[in-house]
Structure formats: structure tokens, C-alpha cells
Amino acid sequence: MRTHQLVLHWIEDQLSAGNLAVGGRLPAERALAEQLKVSRTSVREAIRILEAMGAVRSGVGSGPDAGTVVISDPTAALGSALRLHVATQHLPVADIVQTRVLLESWAAAHARRGAPELEEAAALLGAMDAPEDIPVGEFLALDVRFHLALANAAGNAVVSAMMGSLRESIQGYAAELTSHLPDWGTTASRLRTEHHAILAAVRSGDGARAAELVAAHIEGFYKEAGLGRDNPAQPGRGD
Amino acid sequence: MRTHQLVLHWIEDQLSAGNLAVGGRLPAERALAEQLKVSRTSVREAIRILEAMGAVRSGVGSGPDAGTVVISDPTAALGSALRLHVATQHLPVADIVQTRVLLESWAAAHARRGAPELEEAAALLGAMDAPEDIPVGEFLALDVRFHLALANAAGNAVVSAMMGSLRESIQGYAAELTSHLPDWGTTASRLRTEHHAILAAVRSGDGARAAELVAAHIEGFYKEAGLGRDNPAQPGRGD
DNA sequence: TAGGTCATATGGTCCAACCACATCAACTAC
DNA sequence: GTAGTTGATGTGGTTGGACCATATGACCTA
Numbered sequence A, B: 001m002r003t004h005q006l007v008l009h010w011i012e013d014q015l016s017a018g019n020l021a022v023g024g025r026l027p028a029e030r031a032l033a034e035q036l037k038v039s040r041t042s043v044r045e046a047i048r049i050l051e052a053m054g055a056v057r058s059g060v061g062s063g064p065d066a067g068t069v070v071i072s073d074p075t076a077a078l079g080s081a082l083r084l085h086v087a088t089q090h091l092p093v094a095d096i097v098q099t100r101v102l103l104e105s106w107a108a109a110h111a112r113r114g115a116p117e118l119e120e121a122a123a124l125l126g127a128m129d130a131p132e133d134i135p136v137g138e139f140l141a142l143d144v145r146f147h148l149a150l151a152n153a154a155g156n157a158v159v160s161a162m163m164g165s166l167r168e169s170i171q172g173y174a175a176e177l178t179s180h181l182p183d184w185g186t187t188a189s190r191l192r193t194e195h196h197a198i199l200a201a202v203r204s205g206d207g208a209r210a211a212e213l214v215a216a217h218i219e220g221f222y223k224e225a226g227l228g229r230d231n232p233a234q235p236g237r238g239d
Numbered sequence C: 001t002a003g004g005t006c007a008t009a010t011g012g013t014c015c016a017a018c019c020a021c022a023t024c025a026a027c028t029a030c
Numbered sequence D: 001g002t003a004g005t006t007g008a009t010g011t012g013g014t015t016g017g018a019c020c021a022t023a024t025g026a027c028c029t030a
Helices: A003-017 A029-036 A040-052 A074-087 A093-110 A116-129 A136-152 A157-169 A171-178 A184-203 A207-225 B003-017 B029-036 B040-052 B074-087 B093-110 B116-129 B136-152 B157-169 B171-178 B184-203 B207-225
Strands: A056-059 A067-070 B056-059 B067-070
Touching: A003 A029, A003 A040, A003 B074, A029 A040, A040 A056, A040 B040, A074 A093, A074 A157, A074 B003, A074 B074, A093 A136, A093 A157, A093 A184, A093 A207, A093 B093, A093 B157, A116 A136, A116 A184, A136 A157, A136 A171, A136 A184, A157 A171, A157 B093, A157 B157, A171 A207, A184 A207, B003 B029, B003 B040, B029 B040, B040 B056, B074 B093, B074 B157, B093 B136, B093 B157, B093 B184, B093 B207, B116 B136, B116 B184, B136 B157, B136 B171, B136 B184, B157 B171, B171 B207, B184 B207
Parallel strands: none
Antiparallel strands: A056 A067, B056 B067
């Protein structure tokens, strides 16, 4: 067993045993190294891995933001991992989109009608509607938050994390796609209308219709933008 | 920007640009450190992160297995990340199971009838049937492979990777659950029957029925074993 | 020709030192 | 007494160098 894995297991055991919880602090690197009888280098390698997985956050200096504290950001971990494997071209973008459709339509179908996240989603739609000449980047940022809020309304943390990571992993790709659109204004207008229809379906408790609308919404965007035009990925069935 | 992130970005850029592909080799740690004008420590931290994400594999010595070569194992990355966050108790096991049901029933519904993976799945069922007193551990290992083969038959790499990682993240949990079963022999027999029914439905092209059977299969197992008995997670709807 | 031996290159580990940063306590000037 | 300055302390961030374990291949030697 390599040394940094020993440290990794020790920390994971502390988490599982409850000796370490979100918000808690790891011992200082030097102290932990001495405690586990390993070098500080190995401790740091383990911490870096945990950091990449969204399990800890490190800060220099003193005070509340300093030291290595336990957090829990599964989306970050999944997102960077997916992005990396998309870069190796072993995860086709079309498969990412297809999976996103699958997860998001499920979430729309199972969103709880009274979920507070739906209020947030409505507010986001309002922000997207108000100014007519909202910048593209800002529109897309609000769009991301709307879709995440919708997913969160289903109350499944794993689905939410996976959805966010899928979105994150192809964020750069999606941004480039928008530049290929023939007429952004028309597209944005259509997206707005579809958003309202989706939210209305969810709020009326018509899960099946909400799922259909979400699937059509996502697939329509990527189809219009030309998914796979200059990418080895083949368009998926998406259903 | 921290030094190891610089290395990380450099490598990711090489992957995206196609200068580095699966099977290719990274420069030696010392050479890469000199090339990027950073310390070997920082290079190693970056490589460790990539290793944890299933993007590279490192080996000592000389020859084909030595050095740092690019691989692509998204399942490893997602699996360890999920396992870690399950340990922090921010991802309820019930949500994991629910998500697995969601993905796996989709895969069953969309499996291609002529997919070669179905032949593999059939062979695995044969192995599970043959000896009457197959050890529990071996049965479960075959079970894992059967479900993965089924998922692969749908042809979506992302769904396959996520399914595998979900399974992996709660492997320890599932293993413990089996020990809570009142009568393993009866359960195993039922699982066998259900497996055959699932595969038959897929092969006959009845995707909807296959999806239903898979959902009932997974939910039934966890329900029988007592999901959430001594866990903060609440049983999910699973549909 | 067969066998052993050494050079070489790889990653794995450790150590010691230094830097950058943020807080807090002690001190000083007013 | 208060306000500002200064230094001590503890944190992660980075570096260079040293040494080890391993695996291969070239080179000797019997």
C-alpha cells in the first residue's frame, strides 16, 4: 500500500466513524504526518486528492478559513472527473447530454409540488424575463441555476449532484455551441417559454408532462445548436 | 493559481488537444517538472489527482508497465468520490439506491436486442445457476457483472460508468446487508429467477417490462435486507 | 551460448528549508 | 486610555535534494 493511500484510508475511516464531520478540521499537515508516522509530502498528496474530490478545503494563514476543513461538494468531484474523461474522448458528449435528459426528466417528474426550490426556480425565471437585452453569459448562468433548482426539488442528493456535474463537464462545450446558433434572440425567447411551461407542469403536479417538456427542451437546444457537428460523438436517441 | 493546478491544466490541455491520448505516456516526472519549471513535488501532486480520477496509471521500473500512462476509467473516479461523500453522510444510501434504480431501469429499457453484452450477461447467469452451493461472495460478484453487462448493452458510456460507480460506492454496505437476510438460499433463488426474467424481457424487445422488472428486482433486494435499518438514510420511493 | 551482473531510468518516500499569508498579542505613541 | 504598529505564531504552498525499490536491457563472463 502506498503511503498516501494509508493517509487517505485513515481520513476516510475517521469520516465513517463520525470522528470527523463536515465543518470539522483535520490536524495540521505537520501534526498529522507525525501522528501517522509518514512524511508531510504523503499527507499532502492525500489531502490534494480529497480536495479534488470536494471532500476538504485548504486555506493558509490563521482563523476560520485557515487549515484543512471537511466539506462536501460531490458535484465538484463528479464534474471534474467527467470533464477529464470527456477530454480523453472516452465519454462522448452525446452520451453526457442523453444522461442529463434522463436524470433531469426524472427529477422533473418527481419534483415535490410544494418544494421551496420551486420558488427559487420561479424567481430565476423572473430574472431571465425582465430585461430584454440580458447578456448571453448571464442568461446561461441563470439557466443553469434554474435547472439545478428544478433538480433539487426532487429531493435526491445523488441525482442533483450528478446533474450538476454533467452540466459542468460540458459547460465549455455548451458555451461554444451558443455561438453557432443562427439567432440567439429567437432561441432565448423559445427557451423562456419552455421554462415557464416546465415549471407550470411541475407545479400542477403533472410529472409526466413536465418530464416530456424537459426532455424536449434539452434535446431541442442541442439539436438546434448542432451537437456533434465537429465532434466524434454521435447524436444519441436522447429518450 | 497553485502550482499543481498548473500541471493539471497543462495535462488536460494536452488531452483536449489530442497531443496525449489513452495509451500514451506522460513525460517522466523529473522531465515534466523541468519542462514546466515547477518542482517534482507539484508534478506528483497533479499526477496523484489524475490517478485518483482514473485518468492515468503509474508504475515503477522499466518496460511497458512503467512510467505514467493515460488510461480512462471514469467508474473509478465516480465510485471513489461517491464513496467518500457517503462516508461524510451527505449522500444518503437510499438516494444512491434510488438513482441506481433510475439509471438501471433506463438501461434495461434501452438495451439493444442484439448487443454482444447480452451474450455475456447470459453466460454470467449460467455461472450463477450451475453449482447449487456457490459462495455468497462469488454470487454477488457475478451479480455485479451481470448488471453491468446489462447496462453496457444500452450503449451509453456515461450511464454505464455512473451505474458502476453507484454500485461500487455502496458495495460494502450491500455486503453487510446480505448478512441481515433471513435466508440467503431463498433470496438467491429468487434473484436468479428475476435475472432470467429481466434478460428475457430485454431480448424480446419489451423494454418497458424489462425496466419494471429491474426496478422491482433492486428495490426488492434492499427492502428485504432492510435498507436504512441502522442508517440515517430514509427509504426512497425508488420509482 | 547461457548465465549473471551492472548501468539506467522509472516512480516512491522522506527531509529540511524557505515563502506567503492571516491572526493575535504585545508594545508604543499619542 | 486608546489607536496604531509591530512582531510572534501557526497555517498551507513550494522547492531541491537525497535515497530507496523496481524493472529492463546491455554488457560482460564462464
